[in-house]
Structure formats: structure tokens, C-alpha cells
Amino acid sequence: MASLASNPLAQLEHICKTFPAQRGEVVACDDISLTVTKGQSLGVVGESGSGKSTLVRILLMLIPPTSGQVWLHGHDVTHLPEHRLKPFRRHVQFVAQDPLSALMPNLTVAENIAEPLWIHKVGDKESRRKTTLALMEKVGLASELWNSFPSELSGGQQQRVVIARALALMPELIVLDEAVSSLDVSIQAQILNLLQTLKEDMELTYVFISHNLAVIRLMCEQTAVMYKGRIIEFGDSEALFAHPLHPYTQALIDSIPAFTAQGVTPLRAVGRRTAETSGSTVAGCPYHPRCPLASETCRRERPELRWIGDRQVACHHAETMNASQVVSG
Numbered sequence: 001m002a003s004l005a006s007n008p009l010a011q012l013e014h015i016c017k018t019f020p021a022q023r024g025e026v027v028a029c030d031d032i033s034l035t036v037t038k039g040q041s042l043g044v045v046g047e048s049g050s051g052k053s054t055l056v057r058i059l060l061m062l063i064p065p066t067s068g069q070v071w072l073h074g075h076d077v078t079h080l081p082e083h084r085l086k087p088f089r090r091h092v093q094f095v096a097q098d099p100l101s102a103l104m105p106n107l108t109v110a111e112n113i114a115e116p117l118w119i120h121k122v123g124d125k126e127s128r129r130k131t132t133l134a135l136m137e138k139v140g141l142a143s144e145l146w147n148s149f150p151s152e153l154s155g156g157q158q159q160r161v162v163i164a165r166a167l168a169l170m171p172e173l174i175v176l177d178e179a180v181s182s183l184d185v186s187i188q189a190q191i192l193n194l195l196q197t198l199k200e201d202m203e204l205t206y207v208f209i210s211h212n213l214a215v216i217r218l219m220c221e222q223t224a225v226m227y228k229g230r231i232i233e234f235g236d237s238e239a240l241f242a243h244p245l246h247p248y249t250q251a252l253i254d255s256i257p258a259f260t261a262q263g264v265t266p267l268r269a270v271g272r273r274t275a276e277t278s279g280s281t282v283a284g285c286p287y288h289p290r291c292p293l294a295s296e297t298c299r300r301e302r303p304e305l306r307w308i309g310d311r312q313v314a315c316h317h318a319e320t321m322n323a324s325q326v327v328s329g
């Protein structure tokens, strides 16, 4: 199982998820086991269609897996009916890409933030008012915005409201799926700083999905790299970004735009794949058609996730990557 430490907040065990498609089915998640450890924020990266959002929707108990188990705080919540899921839901909150669609347009800022307190019947009217005011202060929203409506706010302010709302029930785990990618770069930095501060103040753990690897490196102690519904590399973020052991991770890192005299150019393009190509449809290693290190073994045998030091890698030739990095320094 992909885990580096004990004290699990949430665990996914052998999660598979398929969706019906025009031709057969799409394998969005293919036998994923993953532990989210308290205090160890986890980044999930991978190209479009690799299954990142499906994985976190299963973790958030928004959709059931086709097979496998979801554990929260040591409880198997996979098949719990909705009324028994309610106490678990408050521990795990979600911040999505588009803040406006996450907020109720006809409720004020204060009402949007306080709504989870009403739903979970936390406190009385006065305590909810105080909590809402404190949350607005915590996320840097002026109290003058109390009666504003979401459409009257900037994108950054809207995302602050979504974050305040997510914090209302004092969760332990917040899942952020491309939570800053729709914001201007300077606003992104402000929201990331806010999230860092909240993480320390409130002992939060994040699961962070982003196409921006720099964001993952900044925000997450651990990183899981997904390819076609599988985790193909997992480990400490600093070590993984400095010395990737899977050729696909290397290609992802190489695709980070670099500033050159000619402008901003990716070092190497990593193609964005579509729904039709998701899932393990090729024999052997799913990455072999694109891999510069592919061998006969790769074309024949699917590599399983295995430990190399404190890293997990699904590659037959990870030792070659490791050795070349040691040699090249």
C-alpha cells in the first residue's frame, strides 16, 4: 500500500472504478491503494483523464467504488447508508476549481459559510453568527462582505468563502481539486499562502490535485503520480521531484514550462489524453508505447508498484533511472 507513515486519516484499498462508455467501459481507477496520513498532505498529479478526480470523489464518498474499500478513521465506510455516513462527512471537506458553482447564489456570504453548521445542527443562532465572523476573519474576508452575494465578489474572494465554508465543521482533511487554477497568478499565491497558514493553525491535512507541479511541491509532503487509472510512483515530494524513478514522472517534470529567451516553453510536451485512452488497454506496462526505456519485458509484463528505498514505483527499469541519476548527480 502506498503509505510512508502510520496514523492514517483515510485509506483506499484496492479501489477500482469503471464507467460505462460508448465502446465498453472506461477504467478510471485501477486497483489503487493509498493512505492519507494525518499532517502529511498528499499531492495527486497526472495528465488529464488519469483518474485523479474520480479517486478523490471516491475518497469524499461522493461516488462508490466498483470494488475495493474506503476507510476513514479506521472505519470501513464503503457501503454505509447516507444517514450513517453523515458523522464521517464532516471530517472530510472539498474545495473545487470553480468557487462560484460551489456557492449558493441566492445566499449571502455569511449564509453560505454558516450553511454546514445549520445542516449539521451545530450550536445556536448566536454561536453560529460568532463562528461565521471568526471564519471570515480567518480566511481574510472583511466583515463588510457579510451581506454580499457570491456574484458580487472577485474570484479570490469567492474561493475564500468556499474555504471558510469548508472549515466551518472543523474538518481534518480537505480535498482540493484544482482549487487555485482558475485564479490569477497573484491571487493563486495569496490563496496558497492562506492554505499554508490554515494548515498550521488548524492542523489540517490536504489532498491536493493540481496540474501545476510547483503547487504540489510547495503544498504537499507526499506525491502520488497517476497514469491511466493507476498510481505509478509515490513518495516524499522533494525526493520524487528531485529524483523521479518512473520515466512518466520524469516526462511530467520535463513538461513544466521553462522561462527562456524565446518565452515560456515546456521542456518536453506530455500529451493530454482523452477518455477513450483511459484505463489499462495495452498489454504489459501501460506506458510502454510512450516510454524511451521500454524493453521486451515492458511490452509483455505489467509492472506492479514496488518499494525502492522509501519510494514506490511501478516500473521494471526504475533501478536504471535511479542509477543514471546517481551517476549524473
Ligand SMILES: Nc1ncnc2c1ncn2[C@@H]1O[C@H](COP(=O)(O)OP(=O)(O)OP(=O)(O)O)[C@@H](O)[C@H]1O
Residues within 6 Å of the ligand: 019, 020, 026, 027, 028, 046, 047, 048, 049, 050, 051, 052, 053, 054, 055, 274, 275, 276, 278
Ligand atoms: N461520470 C463519468 N462517466 C463516465 N466516464 C467518466 C465519469 N467520470 C470520469 N469519467 C472518465 O474517467 C476517466 C478519469 O476521469 P477523471 O475526471 O477522474 O480524470 P482527471 O485525472 O481528474 O482528469 P482532469 O485532469 O482532466 O481533471 C476519464 O476517462 C473520464 O472521462
Ligand code: SF4
Residues within 6 Å of the ligand: 246, 247, 248, 285, 286, 287, 288, 289, 291, 292, 293, 294, 295, 298, 303, 314, 315, 316, 317, 318
Ligand atoms: S516498465 Fe518499462 S515501459 Fe513501463 S515505464 Fe518502466 S521502463 Fe517504461
Ligand SMILES: [Mg+2]
Residues within 6 Å of the ligand: 052, 053, 054, 177
Ligand atoms: Mg479532474
